[in-house]
Amino acid sequence: MPKYLFLALSLFFGFNVLAQKNLAWPVLAMTNYSQDPATGLYTPQFPKILEDQFEGQEVIIAGYLIPVDVEANTYALSKNPFSSCFFCGNAGPETVIELKFTADPGRFATDKYLPIKGTLKLNRNGSGLFFTLENAEISG
Numbered sequence: 001m002p003k004y005l006f007l008a009l010s011l012f013f014g015f016n017v018l019a020q021k022n023l024a025w026p027v028l029a030m031t032n033y034s035q036d037p038a039t040g041l042y043t044p045q046f047p048k049i050l051e052d053q054f055e056g057q058e059v060i061i062a063g064y065l066i067p068v069d070v071e072a073n074t075y076a077l078s079k080n081p082f083s084s085c086f087f088c089g090n091a092g093p094e095t096v097i098e099l100k101f102t103a104d105p106g107r108f109a110t111d112k113y114l115p116i117k118g119t120l121k122l123n124r125n126g127s128g129l130f131f132t133l134e135n136a137e138i139s140g
Contacts, residue, residue, distance in 0.1 A: 023059040025079045031094040041126040054120050062115040065108050075099040081111040098129040099136040115139040
């Protein structure tokens with residue numbers, strides 16, 4: 001019996017260590033920010049859950065792919081489609097993630113909804129987007 005318990009626990013914990021974490025847009029939306037009136041730059045205040053459970057971790061999140069500069073391999077992932085003015089209405093800087101692909105992801109139509117896997121980096125310096133997925137790749 002102890003041998004089966006050990007096997008079951010090993011499998012359970014082994015798979016959990018290797019699995020990436022699912023990141024949801026509502027968790028990113030918990031990020032508050034303030035704007036410096038002199039520079040116009042936004043400074044994020046990240047929620048503890050984001051810093052403790054997701055920062056530096058491999059995560060997967062689905063969203064709308066937005067080519068920023070295809071020739072420079074620069075893309076963003078948005079909670080909202082570009083065709084619906086992804087930065088209008090209630091959308092803010094917490095609804096967009098910079099993507100740094102490990103390899104050229106190829107060409108995609110704007111607003112293609114895709115799951116993306118990568119290592120989450122939180123940008124605290126005020127320039128650029130609040131969130132970056134490094135070593136990004138299309139998942140699934």
